[in-house]
Amino acid sequence: MSQAQSDIRLVGVTKRFQNLLAVDSVDLTVDVGEVVCLLGPSGCGKTTTLRMIAGLENATSGDILIAGRRVNELPARARNVAMTFQFYALYPSLTVEENLAYPLHADRLSRAAIAERIAQVARVLDLETILKRRPHQLGEGEKQRVAVGRSIVRQPTCFLFDEPLSRLDIQLRQQMRTQIKEVLERLDKPTVIVTHDQIEALTMADRIAVMRDGRIEQVATPHDLFAYPTNVFVAGFIGTPQMNLVPATLEATAEEEGATRARFAVLGEQFSAPVEAAVRRLAPGAKVTLGVRPRSFELAPPDAADVVHASIDLIEPMGAEMLVHLVRQGQDLRCVLAHTARVRLGQEVGVRCKPNQLHVFDEAGSLVR
Amino acid sequence: MSSREVRSIGVAGWGRTLGAAVISLIYFFPVLFIILAAFKTRADVLAWPIKFVFTPTLSNFVSVFFRVAVEGGQAEATGFGLYFFNSLFIGGSSVLLALIIGTSAAYGFSRFPLRGNDTYLFMILTTRMMPPIIAIIPIFVLFNIFGLSGTYVGIIALYTAFNLPFSIWMVKSFFDDLDRDIEDAARMDGSSEWRVFRKVCLPQIYAGLAATFVFAIILTWNEFVFALLLTGTQTRTVPVQIVRAIGGAMGADWGLLSALETLFIIPVVLVTFALQNQLLRGVTFGTIRR
Numbered sequence: 001m002s003q004a005q006s007d008i009r010l011v012g013v014t015k016r017f018q019n020l021l022a023v024d025s026v027d028l029t030v031d032v033g034e035v036v037c038l039l040g041p042s043g044c045g046k047t048t049t050l051r052m053i054a055g056l057e058n059a060t061s062g063d064i065l066i067a068g069r070r071v072n073e074l075p076a077r078a079r080n081v082a083m084t085f086q087f088y089a090l091y092p093s094l095t096v097e098e099n100l101a102y103p104l105h106a107d108r109l110s111r112a113a114i115a116e117r118i119a120q121v122a123r124v125l126d127l128e129t130i131l132k133r134r135p136h137q138l139g140e141g142e143k144q145r146v147a148v149g150r151s152i153v154r155q156p157t158c159f160l161f162d163e164p165l166s167r168l169d170i171q172l173r174q175q176m177r178t179q180i181k182e183v184l185e186r187l188d189k190p191t192v193i194v195t196h197d198q199i200e201a202l203t204m205a206d207r208i209a210v211m212r213d214g215r216i217e218q219v220a221t222p223h224d225l226f227a228y229p230t231n232v233f234v235a236g237f238i239g240t241p242q243m244n245l246v247p248a249t250l251e252a253t254a255e256e257e258g259a260t261r262a263r264f265a266v267l268g269e270q271f272s273a274p275v276e277a278a279v280r281r282l283a284p285g286a287k288v289t290l291g292v293r294p295r296s297f298e299l300a301p302p303d304a305a306d307v308v309h310a311s312i313d314l315i316e317p318m319g320a321e322m323l324v325h326l327v328r329q330g331q332d333l334r335c336v337l338a339h340t341a342r343v344r345l346g347q348e349v350g351v352r353c354k355p356n357q358l359h360v361f362d363e364a365g366s367l368v369r
Numbered sequence: 370m371s372s373r374e375v376r377s378i379g380v381a382g383w384g385r386t387l388g389a390a391v392i393s394l395i396y397f398f399p400v401l402f403i404i405l406a407a408f409k410t411r412a413d414v415l416a417w418p419i420k421f422v423f424t425p426t427l428s429n430f431v432s433v434f435f436r437v438a439v440e441g442g443q444a445e446a447t448g449f450g451l452y453f454f455n456s457l458f459i460g461g462s463s464v465l466l467a468l469i470i471g472t473s474a475a476y477g478f479s480r481f482p483l484r485g486n487d488t489y490l491f492m493i494l495t496t497r498m499m500p501p502i503i504a505i506i507p508i509f510v511l512f513n514i515f516g517l518s519g520t521y522v523g524i525i526a527l528y529t530a531f532n533l534p535f536s537i538w539m540v541k542s543f544f545d546d547l548d549r550d551i552e553d554a555a556r557m558d559g560s561s562e563w564r565v566f567r568k569v570c571l572p573q574i575y576a577g578l579a580a581t582f583v584f585a586i587i588l589t590w591n592e593f594v595f596a597l598l599l600t601g602t603q604t605r606t607v608p609v610q611i612v613r614a615i616g617g618a619m620g621a622d623w624g625l626l627s628a629l630e631t632l633f634i635i636p637v638v639l640v641t642f643a644l645q646n647q648l649l650r651g652v653t654f655g656t657i658r659r
Binding site for chain 1: 550553554556557559561573
């Protein structure tokens with residue numbers, strides 16, 4: 001019951017700016033206590049979607065429901081939604097303390113009650129020593145914490161974050177990620193985070209909605225998104241280094257000891273691999289795209305079965321691992337090997353995909369599953 | 370602002386410092402001349418070469434307020450106190466009015482643009498493109514028809530209109546430079562549109578408002594043509610009085626004129642000095658991004 005009472009639901013939400021379709025019929029539900037990340041390249045409509053939930057943009061069509069109530073016509077100030085902005089948007093003429101107190105003015109609290117709330121938030125976010133400072137005297141991390149503090153000081157129905165960590169350096173980013181995650185867990189409210197950084201999304205979100213050109217391509221848990229990307233766009237977008245997407249032709253499929261095996265023609269060679277049973281639905285000769293993550297490749301003796309032969313074009317050391325660029329018939333293959341692997345530039349090697357880590361996409365680019 | 374670096378003269382270089390001092394002195398010389406002349410006797414004022422060492426007298430300042438109109442007659446009040454008050458009152462209230470109306474208009478133009486917003490803004494600017502003197506005849510006629518000639522209401526209304534265009538333009542540019550996210554944050558925090566304007570936007574442009582105030586008050590303080598034609602004996606402003614003081618039975622009384630002018634520049638110097646920090650920030654507003 002309580003779930004239906006304070007979740008966020010978007011039904012066919014569309015936003016059109018003059019001739020530009022910024023958000024195209026988005027459906028999304030964020031449950032109580034759930035953190036959903038909107039992830040996508042810039043210009044994909046993720047921030048516009050967030051601003052529509054906030055009430056800072058009006059939806060052209062569709063319904064936005066917060067706590068079961070349609071809020072399309074409600075102005076931002078009446079929605080009781082908290083939002084933190086990419087550039088923090090602290091009030092420059094107010095001290096940290098006054099910034100934190102600002103959202104409480106509408107609640108008509110006593111002076112003591114306001115002080116109590118501020119003290120509480122300051123303790124949680126470690127702001128006690130900077131309460132008297134003004135925003136321009138704060139470091140980036142401190143600004144971020146004040147911004148978060150300002151959004152949790154009142155009791156909003158849900159939380160929105162626009163690129164919360166994009167301005168922080170790597171170390172602070174990890175710190176804040178943990179801190180925000182802890183705060184969010186304690187608050188137990190539906191939360192939407194907009195980000196273009198997949199690490200941020202993968203670590204903070206319960207579910208991720210990948211957006212492109214105003215549409216949601218896939219909504220899934222971080223694991224499912226990684227393991228079963230619904231199409232080539234998501235496959236290429238999630239995971240670093242990027243997944244290899246290679247055009248191929250399905251030659252034949254066969255049933256072998258209860259598992260399905262398929263034979264493909266790729267880059268002028270043939271190889272067979274275990275695949276999802278659904279691949280059998282494709283007719284032999286079908287054009288497909290094979291997706292292999294760089295870490296799913298392994299070196300194999302060139303004369304072994306089911307290997308692809310290529311030469312080493314470039315080696316990028318990454319510490320414990322190295323990113324090896326292979327070339328075959330002009331096609332670049334990225335492959336991550338342990339730093340101990342003995343390879344050198346120009347060497348001819350055989351690689352194959354580790355079992356059950358091959359993704360097959362049909363001609364339209366959808367995962368065959 | 371907290372850690373402004375103060376360089377010593379040695380760092381800037383003595384040559385440059387001297388050069389700057391000489392140029393400043395050249396520009397300041399006319400003002401210095403006037404101030405000195407205000408304390409000179411009639412003979413000293415006209416002396417050549419210019420006297421820099423002389424016995425100062427306050428008689429010119431006394432004459433500003435009390436004059437002997439006829440030889441051997443009784444000294445009479447010149448009404449300068451009233452004219453000085455008029456300049457302050459008319460200038461102050463018209464600039465404040467222009468600033469209040471202009472700020473509201475600027476916020477509207479900046480945040481709630483209309484179809485053809487730029488056209489309206491351009492039209493507002495065109496009112497200042499021609500010299501105001503061109504409009505003097507219709508204004509003069511209108512003032513007579515509506516009985517505004519020689520009234521405070523008339524001249525204040527006119528000066529307000531006179532200051533509005535550039536107040537709108539200047540204040541709008543300050544609003545344009547603000548970070549909109551901060552206003553959105555205030556909306557998310559439950560602020561009404563009025564509160565967004567009053568508590569969030571306005572405090573951020575106080576320096577800009579101060580700069581606009583100073584520019585407007587200087588323009589208004591110095592205005593002469595409209596004041597000459599449209600004020601009466603009770604509403605006369607100082608510039609008009611200065612000109613009236615030029616003529617006299619014994620030719621121009623330069624000492625008296627200088628005393629008038631010295632008194633006349635004091636308020637402007639005080640206002641500029643009091644607001645100098647805001648003025649600097651106002652002028653450089655928007656040149657530094659976050």
